[in-house]
Amino acid sequence: MEKNYSQNDIYKRRVYASEVLEKENKEILLKGWASAIRDLGNLIFVILRDCTGEVQLIAKKDCKSFNEIKNLRREDVLEVEGKVVKNEKSPKGVEVQIRKIKILNKAEPLPIEFSGKISTDLSKRLDNRFLDLRNPKNKKIFELKSKIVNFSRNFFYERDFIEIHTPKIVAQGAEGGSELFPILYYNKEGYLTQSPQFYKQMMQAAGFEKVFEIGPTYRAEKSHTIRHLSEFWGIDSEISFIESYEDIMNLLENMVCYILDKIKENCSEIIDYFNIKFPKYKKPFPRITLRDSFKLINRNGTDLSNEEEKLIGEKVKDKFNSDFVFITQYPFESRPFYTMKNAKNKELTDSFDLLFKGMEIATGGQREHRLEILKEQAREKNISLDSIKFYLESFKYGMPPHGGFGFGLERFVMQILNLENIREAVLFPRDVERLVP
Ligand code: AMO
Secondary structure (H helix, E strand, O other), X not given: OOOOHHHOHHHOOXXXXXXHHHHOOOEEEEEEEEEEEEEOOOEEEEEEEEOOEEEEEEEEOOOOOHHHHHOOOOOOEEEEEEEEEEOOOOOOOEEEEEEEEEEEEOOOOOOOOOOOOOOOOHHHHHHOHHHXXXXXXXHHHHHHHHHHHHHHHHHHHHOOOEEOOOOOEEOOOOOOHHHOOEEEEOOEEEEEOOOOHHHHHHHHHOOOOEEEEEXXXXXXXXXXXXXXXXXXXXXXEEXXXXXXXXXXXXXXXXXXXXXXXXXXXXXXXXXHHHOOOOOOOOOOOOEEEHHHHHHHOXXXXXXXXXXXXXXXXXXXXXXXXXXXXXXXXXXXXXXXOOEOEOOOOOOEEOEEEEEEXXXXXXXXXXXXOOHHHHHHHHHHOOOOHHXXXXXHHOOOOOOOOEEEEEEEHHHHHHHHOOOOXXXXXXXXOOOOOOOOO
């Protein structure tokens, strides 16, 4: 859909690059960056880039600003007045003949090449991230990420969920102690949140029944992998009165399919730009127990390694023609203490991971809502009951059966766009090495 940016009063006179085609034979005012300059002596071509795209400008010798244009450097910030004329040879079919140019700010020589013509090492790109993001392809990753957040939010709002905002500074981790970032909280030790887990469960004790949260999560991941960040965003949900963890898998696959349908409907331009195959998805996603998934690849274990997830992803694609698969019934030993044990086999749990193209993108399950059993399970994992007293309290006065999931936003973006490294799906990634920019 064409957008009429010019309706906005502040930008009354300004025309965006995407609108130039409609302005043939008109005098217009453009603003943006000089993304490329080609000086042919008596003729200079400038490609002007703004937030909507690029447009070709042309200056002939008789142009009043010709000398200024001759001295332009890449990425100078410009205000340009000129006339839109037809030119079949230009990328848009029209170009703007410059009448007057004003340099709003000069750019220094560029420290990295970000046009995409030459590949630049990711670490260098991230050091100069604000420049790297001027590459339209890199920017598109964030256009899609922003849409995905919006679609997921709409999914929950359409189903009368309440969006919650839980503390990010906490006294205790929910997912195991080793990955916590300690902080000095006045005269106490606090931590950055590892997951909204305890709080989204406590909202079930508060009687909210259907909640979701889209927020940052922190993990002190010491490993250097292409799929781990120290700070990532989770889409978390928790609901009450479930009958089994099947209800949670249904909720999650409905959310994923809703988001994918919306991307297909509204973001085809981004998908085309990346020249990728759209994921294969159909409800219900295949569900395989962890044990059976190991059988698929002739292996054994209590949890899946990254490599095993990948192999299972490939097998599932061949067998079910699906890019998604639920792996269910993880053993209690590889799940957090709050997970509901399986009624038939107490070694197993009513929990799952969702794999997308052979990578875990979400975890969830039913939670243990009976206080005495929950305490027992915490003891089994050597968790001091005193340290989680505030959480246990919420199970005393009427906690309904409940469950939920946590979904990794960056991993989802990475897998949809086939990005090689999760860092590409974060504006300013945080990892073991990186605290700036
Ligand atoms: P889990 O620890 O599996 O579960 O995290 C949920 C999802 O978050 C994503 N994720 C990560 N993404 C990037 N970098 C990381 N270091 C990272 N760690 C996790 C993954 C993962 O599937 N409380 C439970 C969820 C629940 O049961 O509701 C939890 O945090 O996509």
